[in-house]
Amino acid sequence: MNRVVITGMGTVNPIGNNIETFSENLFAGVCGIGPITKFDTTGFKVTLAAEVKDFDPLQYYDSLPEARRADLFTQYATAAAIEAVRDSDIQGNVQPQRFGVYVGSGIGGMNTFTAETLKLDKRGPSRVSPLFIPMMISNMAAGAISMRFGAKGPSLPVVTACATSTNTIGEAFRAIKHGYADAIIAGGTESTITPLATAGFDNCKALSQATDPARASIPFDKERSGFVMGEGATMLILEEYSHAVARGAKIYAEICGYGNTSDAYHMTAPHPEAEGAVEAIRLAAEEGGITAGERLYINAHGTSTPMNDKTETLAIKKAFGEAAYTTHISSTKSMTGHMLGATGATEAAACVLALQKQMIPPTIHYQEKDPECDLDYTPNNAVSAEIDVAISSSLGFGGHNAVIALKKI
Amino acid sequence: MKEKIVDIIAAYKGVDASEIATDKSFADIGLDSLDVAELVMQIEDACEVEIDITPELNCIDKLVEYIESK
Numbered sequence: 180m181n182r183v184v185i186t187g188m189g190t191v192n193p194i195g196n197n198i199e200t201f202s203e204n205l206f207a208g209v210c211g212i213g214p215i216t217k218f219d220t221t222g223f224k225v226t227l228a229a230e231v232k233d234f235d236p237l238q239y240y241d242s243l244p245e246a247r248r249a250d251l252f253t254q255y256a257t258a259a260a261i262e263a264v265r266d267s268d269i270q271g272n273v274q275p276q277r278f279g280v281y282v283g284s285g286i287g288g289m290n291t292f293t294a295e296t297l298k299l300d301k302r303g304p305s306r307v308s309p310l311f312i313p314m315m316i317s318n319m320a321a322g323a324i325s326m327r328f329g330a331k332g333p334s335l336p337v338v339t340a341c342a343t344s345t346n347t348i349g350e351a352f353r354a355i356k357h358g359y360a361d362a363i364i365a366g367g368t369e370s371t372i373t374p375l376a377t378a379g380f381d382n383c384k385a386l387s388q389a390t391d392p393a394r395a396s397i398p399f400d401k402e403r404s405g406f407v408m409g410e411g412a413t414m415l416i417l418e419e420y421s422h423a424v425a426r427g428a429k430i431y432a433e434i435c436g437y438g439n440t441s442d443a444y445h446m447t448a449p450h451p452e453a454e455g456a457v458e459a460i461r462l463a464a465e466e467g468g469i470t471a472g473e474r475l476y477i478n479a480h481g482t483s484t485p486m487n488d489k490t491e492t493l494a495i496k497k498a499f500g501e502a503a504y505t506t507h508i509s510s511t512k513s514m515t516g517h518m519l520g521a522t523g524a525t526e527a528a529a530c531v532l533a534l535q536k537q538m539i540p541p542t543i544h545y546q547e548k549d550p551e552c553d554l555d556y557t558p559n560n561a562v563s564a565e566i567d568v569a570i571s572s573s574l575g576f577g578g579h580n581a582v583i584a585l586k587k588i
Numbered sequence: 589m590k591e592k593i594v595d596i597i598a599a600y601k602g603v604d605a606s607e608i609a610t611d612k613s614f615a616d617i618g619l620d621s622l623d624v625a626e627l628v629m630q631i632e633d634a635c636e637v638e639i640d641i642t643p644e645l646n647c648i649d650k651l652v653e654y655i656e657s658k
Binding site: 242243244248305306308309310313 | 600601602621622623625626629
């Protein structure tokens, strides 16, 4: 079996449009949440989101027409992939047929979908854009990235809601581990801060209606009331270890385990006993040879919904027993909001940075203790810690549970 | 008519109208089939005509001739 390492990273997210800025803000506890500027929230109960700031697509495309042919979720994905590929120096140093793209989106081109639906309604079928389908379909981010970098190897755009990009990284890890590729651009992207998605998520009682950005995305806090929608994209370059060593690549960390399970229980609610989540953690930890304790960091899914955080706490206790109480845990969604299909990859990058810096990013805006959430969530300030391994959990609507394990190298 | 179409295509491509050659094929001026389909809609709206686009209508001059013949 091959070993799999991370040799490049790129991101566009609510607290940084590149890895360097993201890293600074992640450990400084910067909050990316604010009033929604992307649309008029009159009539909406939800008024906050974690938006990407100052994103200029022309930094990543040769011309405006070229950028216009890509929905925002594809633009974010392309921007993050450009940074990751550049960072890894992989292009030209891997055979195109052995270079893959595993990039997904939880939803896809929601902006395009909405605009074209309105055209259909107002002006009839003859006015629906020929670019509607190719721009909207959620696999197009992966397609665009493969075209951009001439990556002709395996491709797998996963759709597992909020677990999407933990699954893409996990599946890419397996593909390289078993010899199907030498390097894969793996990650996720999302751009759903739109009126339709906001109304839909709000009406299924998933979103926080808080108006104070400091009391909105508050994972594990007793007063949590829902998640705050984020957006953006994060891409990692996964590479076969000896391939990376042979070309003298910079190696960030090793991916050593992956768990993937289903609750088979409910469309939106997690299983009350966290069965699927426990099993996904157990599988990833077992494959990675990980036991709990002081040298482990868990980047929790920690969405700030009443159900998720309670159930996830239970899952961590069931998976690690008493050692759960001495394990470093945090939810970086307190800073980035919930980036849906992009969240797993963003949090995997946070794990890599934590391993590199030997520092745990905080769960910011934590105030009120909840007796049902009684673990060490690294409240409010980053802490230095000697850690060897990290686990990142993502739990999605549909009962999808994905967990990856990483270790220092 | 021709000027209007050239302006639409120039705006779509984000270039000056003087850079659009009316006798060159759409492919040669950097427009693929999706671009042409999108532009035909805009031209239909602007010129208030219905265009049944065929492979023969492959440049601005031919498109203008077709619209004027309708």
